[in-house]
Amino acid sequence: MHQLILNNFAMHIALAPYEQEQALAFFQIKEVKKRTWLLRAGEIDRYIYFVKRGCLRLFYTDKSGEDHIIGFYPENWWTCDIVSFFTAKPAVNAIQALENSEVYYISLPQLEELFQTIPKFERFFRILNQNGFELYQRRITSQLYKTAEERYLEFRKRHPGMEQRIAQKHIASYLGITPAFLSMMRKESGV
């Protein structure tokens, strides 16, 4: 029942069965309907989320009111506004469900207790933070150095099948282009 998240832990740390049990007890789980806000910009992000089923998006809204999607988080992905979560400052980003989803979540006090109980999790979350940083940096440098088509192919490679699950406007927002331009690009690349 909890195999997905346990396998995810196992990617970076080795846990004995009793530690797996202990760890799971620090997480809560809930179902969220499509379009539910898990975080709004300006609020403090109280939770880190792990997606068991469905898909979330993390995004910010610029001065002109336009959304920019930083990432899509389907099954087996973690997300939060890392800075807001760990510093308890207002979030720059927002998190919303793009599908009916089921998520695990953990608060900072619970996480600190988990670190006390099973110190190996310091390593796990250090690595998650690094991965989050990498994604964030790659998002920014992709916008700087790559063409829209390269970014589109990168997206398809990272998230196979995602295109069929979410609205075109969200993919366009992730790529930093208009939906019309995305549609044109898809026709030209024959997909």
Add this chain to the structure above:
Amino acid sequence: MHQLILNNFAMHIALAPYEQEQALAFFQIKEVKKRTWLLRAGEIDRYIYFVKRGCLRLFYTDKSGEDHIIGFYPENWWTCDIVSFFTAKPAVNAIQALENSEVYYISLPQLEELFQTIPKFERFFRILNQNGFELYQRRITSQLYKTAEERYLEFRKRHPGMEQRIAQKHIASYLGITPAFLSMMRKESGV
């Protein structure tokens, strides 16, 4: 002699005297002349640096060949291209000394051994990563949401006295404005 870095450790973790000794043994130290490259874009970042004296800059160069400074790292600051260091992928950013400097540095194999020897350092570097992420995110959102003058005042607050130490062109590059505009802004704000 190593008081600065020991005090820096103490900001996030409590080390017994013998652990301080053990930890220091994993770091090397060297002097670097002004303008020395500690990392060039495209290389793998082999080290994390802690500045004992002097000042480094972390920056990237855009498609048109223009430099964008992500941050200044004077005494008591850590820096590296986090993604390149932890993943051994080519660095997006470069690191250069802006003054004659003295730096501690540690490689990834040494760091992994430090984690084995004193697991508390997992926590220390998790927090450093978070702080690095926060700085990086704030840099990006500042460019999006704040005026050049607000960014200038933020810089002065974060780095008191730094303006007298480094070239105006570097401050302008950090603020994302031209040196001429920086000069005009300084006159207008009466500094």
